[in-house]
Amino acid sequence: MAMNQACFLGAGIATHLGTGMAAQLAALQRAPLPPQPVNCDIGTIHECVPYKLLADFPLADITQRLDTVIDHVIEQALAAAGLDGADRAGISLFIGSSSFDISLSEYSYQHAHTVRNDAIPMEDSPSFGKLGEAVRQRFGFRGPDFSFNTACTSSANALWYASRLIQAGKIRYALVLGVEVINHITALGFHGLGLLTRSVMKPFDAARDGLVLGEAASALLLGPGNDSDFRLLGGANMCDTHSMSAANADGSSVAAVIAAALAEAGISHTAITAIKAHGTASLLNDEAEAAGLLRIFSGSTLPPVCALKPFIGHTLGACGLTELILFWQALSNGFIPATTGIGADNTVLGISLVQTPAVPAAGIYLLDYFGFGGNNTALLIGTGDAR
Amino acid sequence: MKIIAHGHYAEKIEDALPPLKELVKEATGEPVRRVGRFIQLALIGAGRCLTANPAPKNTGVYLTSGRGDLEITLDVLEQMVEHGLPPKPLSFINTVSNSACFYLAKHFGLHGRSHFVTRRHAPLESALQLAALDLDHGSLQSALVGSVDICTMPLADHRTRLCVPADTAVGEGSHWFLLSNDTYPGTTLATIEAVILLPDKDALQQWLATQFLSPQSPANTVLACGQHIDTPTRLLLQHLTGCSAWAASPEPPWYDSHCGNTLGQFLQLRPARTLLHIDSDPAGRFNVLQVSLS
Numbered sequence: 001m002a003m004n005q006a007c008f009l010g011a012g013i014a015t016h017l018g019t020g021m022a023a024q025l026a027a028l029q030r031a032p033l034p035p036q037p038v039n040c041d042i043g044t045i046h047e048c049v050p051y052k053l054l055a056d057f058p059l060a061d062i063t064q065r066l067d068t069v070i071d072h073v074i075e076q077a078l079a080a081a082g083l084d085g086a087d088r089a090g091i092s093l094f095i096g097s098s099s100f101d102i103s104l105s106e107y108s109y110q111h112a113h114t115v116r117n118d119a120i121p122m123e124d125s126p127s128f129g130k131l132g133e134a135v136r137q138r139f140g141f142r143g144p145d146f147s148f149n150t151a152c153t154s155s156a157n158a159l160w161y162a163s164r165l166i167q168a169g170k171i172r173y174a175l176v177l178g179v180e181v182i183n184h185i186t187a188l189g190f191h192g193l194g195l196l197t198r199s200v201m202k203p204f205d206a207a208r209d210g211l212v213l214g215e216a217a218s219a220l221l222l223g224p225g226n227d228s229d230f231r232l233l234g235g236a237n238m239c240d241t242h243s244m245s246a247a248n249a250d251g252s253s254v255a256a257v258i259a260a261a262l263a264e265a266g267i268s269h270t271a272i273t274a275i276k277a278h279g280t281a282s283l284l285n286d287e288a289e290a291a292g293l294l295r296i297f298s299g300s301t302l303p304p305v306c307a308l309k310p311f312i313g314h315t316l317g318a319c320g321l322t323e324l325i326l327f328w329q330a331l332s333n334g335f336i337p338a339t340t341g342i343g344a345d346n347t348v349l350g351i352s353l354v355q356t357p358a359v360p361a362a363g364i365y366l367l368d369y370f371g372f373g374g375n376n377t378a379l380l381i382g383t384g385d386a387r
Numbered sequence: 388m389k390i391i392a393h394g395h396y397a398e399k400i401e402d403a404l405p406p407l408k409e410l411v412k413e414a415t416g417e418p419v420r421r422v423g424r425f426i427q428l429a430l431i432g433a434g435r436c437l438t439a440n441p442a443p444k445n446t447g448v449y450l451t452s453g454r455g456d457l458e459i460t461l462d463v464l465e466q467m468v469e470h471g472l473p474p475k476p477l478s479f480i481n482t483v484s485n486s487a488c489f490y491l492a493k494h495f496g497l498h499g500r501s502h503f504v505t506r507r508h509a510p511l512e513s514a515l516q517l518a519a520l521d522l523d524h525g526s527l528q529s530a531l532v533g534s535v536d537i538c539t540m541p542l543a544d545h546r547t548r549l550c551v552p553a554d555t556a557v558g559e560g561s562h563w564f565l566l567s568n569d570t571y572p573g574t575t576l577a578t579i580e581a582v583i584l585l586p587d588k589d590a591l592q593q594w595l596a597t598q599f600l601s602p603q604s605p606a607n608t609v610l611a612c613g614q615h616i617d618t619p620t621r622l623l624l625q626h627l628t629g630c631s632a633w634a635a636s637p638e639p640p641w642y643d644s645h646c647g648n649t650l651g652q653f654l655q656l657r658p659a660r661t662l663l664h665i666d667s668d669p670a671g672r673f674n675v676l677q678v679s680l681s
Contacts, residue, residue: 044471090586098483106464113468121464125550127453127643128484129507133668142586142672146513149455149503150485157502161517168520185463189479239448239501241493244480264526373485374492375501 005384006166006174006232007225009083011325012076013218014069015312016052020076021329023055028330028337029357032310034200035212040191042110042184049187050198052214052313059182062107066181069217070135074175077219078139083173091221092143092171093136094162096155096178098317098371100131100147103183135177143171149317151371152278153237154178155218156320156379162222163232173223178321181215186316193245195282201314203279203307204286204343204351211280214313218322227384230328233364234265240374247288247370254292254376258366261378262296265364267387269296272303272380273363274336276327277353278370279307279343280314289368290349303361306337306354320369320377327367328381331360362386388519388582389567389575390678391529394435395651396428397560399640400538407431414438415494421477422490424537424559425456429487430494432533432561437495440565446529447499447521448488451514453507453643455484457539457548491531499527508615509666509674510534511562511646515582522568529571533563534644551641558640562647574681576654580661581677591665591673595627598663598677609633609659613666613674614645624665633658650678 013020017027035050038059053059057069078088105122112119132145148158155178162174180186190196190213197210225231238260240253247253262269278289293302308323315322330337335357343353364382371377394414398405407427412418414434419427429450459481466472480486488501500521506513511534518530538559539545545557567575581598585591599605610630612621625632635652639645646664653662657680664676 043468045467045473047473102460109464110468120544120547121461121468122457122548125548126457126460127507128455128505129453129510133507133670137670142670144513144516144584145506146517147505147507149483149505150488150501151483161520164520164524168523170516170520184467185460185474185479185482188467188473189463189476189482192473192479193476237500237502239488239492239498241489241498244486244489371485372480372483373487373489373501375485375488 003167004169005224006163006222007229008231008328009221009223009225010077010080011220012073013322013325014054014056014073015216015322016055016214017312019056019072024326025329025333028311028326031340032200035313038182040184040187045188047188047191049191050196050212051182052212053182054215062103066101066103070177070179071138073217073219074139074177077175077221081221083221087173089140089142091141091173091175093132093141093145094158094174094176095132096148096158096317096320097180098149098151098154099180099183099186100128102185103181106184150375151373152316152319153369153371153375153377154317154320156369156377157237159232159321159324160235160237160379166222173221176220176222176321178318179217180316180318187213201281201310202342203277203281203309204290204349204353206345206348208281208286210282211309212313214315216312216315216318216322218318218325220321220325230381230383232379233382234261234380235378236260236264237377240376242374244374245372246284247376249284249287249291251288251291251295254288255295257376258292258296258378261380265380267364270300271364272366273361274303274365275305276323276367277305277307278368279309285370287349290351294350302351304336304354304358305351307339307343308337310339310342324367324379331365334359336360388522388579389569389571390564390577390579390654391567391571391575392436392440392565393651393654394432394563396431397558397639397648399556399558400542404538404540423456423481424458425535426487426490428537428559428561429491429533429535432535432563433491433495433531436563436565442495442497442531442565443529444496445499445527446497446531447518447527448491448497448501449514449518449530449532450488450503451505451510451534452484453510453536456481458537461539508668510643512582512674512676515579518566519582522566528567530566531563532566533561534647535561536642536644549641556640558642560642560644560648562644562651577678577680579678581675583675585673585675587671592627599628605629607659608661608663611649611662611664613664615666615668620667628663630663646676653678
């Protein structure tokens with residue numbers, strides 16, 4: 001049965017590297033920079049947390065900042081896709097985020113608390129679907145909408161379902177949005193877990209000592225296109241009950257989700273020509289991911305592996321879509337991003353990261369994502385004629 | 388998509404939040420420590436659903452909620468702003484709604500996919516749509532879909548957060564459904580014929596016209612309107628469908644998982660062969676759920 005196409009028609013992106021695709025691509029060809037310290041002041045807490053904030057959206061007006069960056073990346077995606085007004089009304093919206101608009105709830109509570117003794121948290125009718133409702137209203141989207149909250153796999157899962165609902169003929173166009181902006185719960189939560197580094201993230205490196213949080217907003221329009229357009233070729237999501245906060249270090253659960261994605265796509269691991277790792281630079285997760293990849297590629301050559309978090313930080317619920325867009329655009333522009341000096345030694349975990357920008361071979365590309373709550377997702381992308 | 392089993396918890400909250408520890412133990416067969424009310428409610432509803440029908444290992448978990456784990460998020464915010472305390476590690480991790488999926492998967496031995504997904508004004512419908520896609524696709528044979536919403540004290544503050552009048556009865560609920568695809572060989576309770584979102588009234592009218600081709604259809608069908616439907620729309624829907632209006636009884640208190648309550652009561656009371664549940668949102672879209680008893 002012929003399936004409908006869910007091609008990548010147009011993208012918008014804002015990260016620590018800049019706004020728009022040109023800024024990202026230029027920065028991905030330079031060495032990643034260390035994070036900046038950001039003051040987290042709430043109540044009597046004054047903590048300095050390393051962060052990779054959005055480059056072009058200063059922390060000035062918190063009440064408008066989230067909407068502004070979301071609108072910006074959606075406009076970029078719609079413009080790049082060239083979709084006209086009539087088609088826009090039929091768009092279905094898929095949001096993936098781990099924090100949605102909690103930054104606004106924090107701000108309003110903190111502000112109200114300074115002027116009223118009876119202020120209560122989240123007076124503003126909290127709801128996970130509220131952000132999606134507001135975005136739909138501003139853009140006039142009337143298709144079904146879905147808000148995913150599966151930690152660091154949120155927008156990867158959103159993309160996976162958007163693509164499959166199009167393929168199944170349930171919807172025609174989908175706008176996938178990944179968004180994560182700074183908020184105190186996330187910043188202080190990760191700080192409290194002792195998972196943050198103050199230097200550049202070093203995935204799969206002997207010197208890895210934690211992650212850097214990052215902000216990102218990214219949007220991708222999916223719909224009918226041409227065989228030469230990139231699209232999702234397969235994917236899988238599985239629940240790993242080994243631990244709430246880390247995949248099984250023996251790699252079994254990581255391998256299982258990659259194998260399930262390959263099975264869904266109907267391809268062999270030998271068709272994979274490059275890998276975008278999750279690469280959080282934490283001790284256990286990198287160990288689990290490396291072990292999982294080695295299980296899948298046991299007996300064959302591991303394709304080039306890159307990690308994008310050293311450039312943009314860990315953008316949590318937004319990383320699924322944001323890193324996919326960066327990887328896809330880098331591939332389309334003829335290179336696999338390199339992290340020179342980071343993850344260079346394959347004797348540490350058995351894998352090494354690309355050290356000088358490599359020219360990608362034609363084929364199919366694997367992207368890994370793992371999140372709190374044992375949520376593991378693997379995606380496969382390529383052009384329609386790549387199988 | 389077939390419904391194999393269902394399990395529920397629903398309570399109107401008046402003076403205090405009823406304790407849940409014993410109910411969790413009863414539903415899951417063991418005490419579960421260090422979890423908040425949201426996860427407790429999820430375990431109770433899911434446990435009751437799976438008591439007589441254990442789910443296969445590769446069952447997918449689809450959890451939805453209007454507000455998620457309000458208790459933990461409120462606590463973390465209050466601790467930071469009022470007491471100057473950063474989030475405790477476990478509290479922070481549990482602010483991610485997907486944490487509840489982890490506990491569900493672990494306690495019921497499930498290794499399929501797990502998702503927390505929602506839609507404002509139609510949380511259960513959003514989760515059912517994704518489960519239907521996975522089951523129709525054949526990548527999963529069974530799905531455990533649940534809708535959970537908790538209450539927080541004081542109730543006056545809770546009503547403020549829900550944006551409901553001060554005299555509105557509020558409550559909490561956990562409604563779970565074990566689903567399979569159409570190839571399931573065993574006994575089933577019902578079939579989910581449709582779970583769709585229609586963009587406006589015209590689309591709804593067109594869809595209804597295709598559903599009521601037989602003169603017997605309205606007599607065999609009850610119409611249940613969701614909690615966001617206003618009176619003029621309710622009357623219009625009754626006129627358009629010709630179906631008798633039906634509502635869960637007693638009327639459930641206000642919480643976001645109403646649709647689950649209505650579906651659960653329909654499966655239990657069997658007031659007609661088919662349930663047509665329609666809800667709307669402020670944009671004028673309609674979420675439709677059509678279920679027929681086996």
